[in-house]
Amino acid sequence: MSQIESPEVTVRGPDGDPAVTVIAGVHGDEPSGVRAIQRVLDADHEFERPVQFVYANPAALAADRRYVDVDMNRAFPGDAESDELEERLAAELLDVVGETPTLSLHATHSQPEPMALVSREYPTALETSAALPTPSVVDTSQTVDGTLNRCAPVVTVESGRQRTEDATDTATMVIETFLRLHDALPGTVATGDPRFYELDDVVEKPEDAPPGTASSELYDLEAENFELVSEGAVWATIEGEEVTADEPFVPILMSECGYQDIFGYKGVPVGESLADAREYWGMG
Ligand SMILES: [Zn+2]
Missing domain, CATH: 2.40.50 (OB fold (Dihydrolipoamide Acetyltransferase, E2P))
Structure with missing residues (x-):
């Protein structure tokens, strides 16, 4: 069986190295992030800095499965030589992200309200999370290993219940806010007012x-x-x-x-x- 074995990257905006990254599909059974990226790509936006949009695990997305071999969001920093697809994808995705401020979109079974997950080891990600329209920000640095936000300046957003239209709407709004915060879209941002948890x-x-x-x-x-x-x-x-x-x-x-x-x-x-x-x- 053939499958796409690398993250799928689309770059928009002016020429140059990508300055900001938006990721969806680390989990293949959470289509809301992918739909939200598609909406942002289809909108007539003038991006003011180069933005890379990434579908992290195209094979799992195509199969509508959480993962193919192992949970990618417990596999970071990954291993380029591994036999397991998600270990290889995790290593590749970290290369794609580099040092860029990054948003990674997920959806959940647990609650309709969005929440942000960060590691306070990355203070810039923590700062970004405070300005997003999510009522809660959670630092995961003491408990969960192997997630993307433990390995790079990434804000992970759970945008709502899996496979709902609301999760796609929220994810779209979060992407646009994130891009405005990083000067990749014009316009100002109403400051968020989240509570913080560990x-x-x-x-x-x-x-x-x-x-x-x-x-x-x-x-x-x-x-x-x-x-x-x-x-x-x-x-x-x-x-x-x-x-x-x-x-x-x-x-x-x-x-x-x-x-x-x-x-x-x-x-x-x-x-x-x-x-x-x-x-x-x-x-x-
Ligand atoms: Zn997820």
């Missing part, structure tokens, strides 16, 4: 769960994403047993049907503004 812990499936069981067969979520669960509160039932919080946390990307191997994440609020968050993290 991912603290992964909620794994129970150890005695039969292999291959989906989260939906094990968990019932009794809390809302980004709403504080107080100490002692029941926040889920696992196979009929109530689970109480040992300490306060906010559920992040928790969903009964989202991931095969985990239920989601626990996070903590770190500030109501970028300044608060930077102070919490001792960033001066």
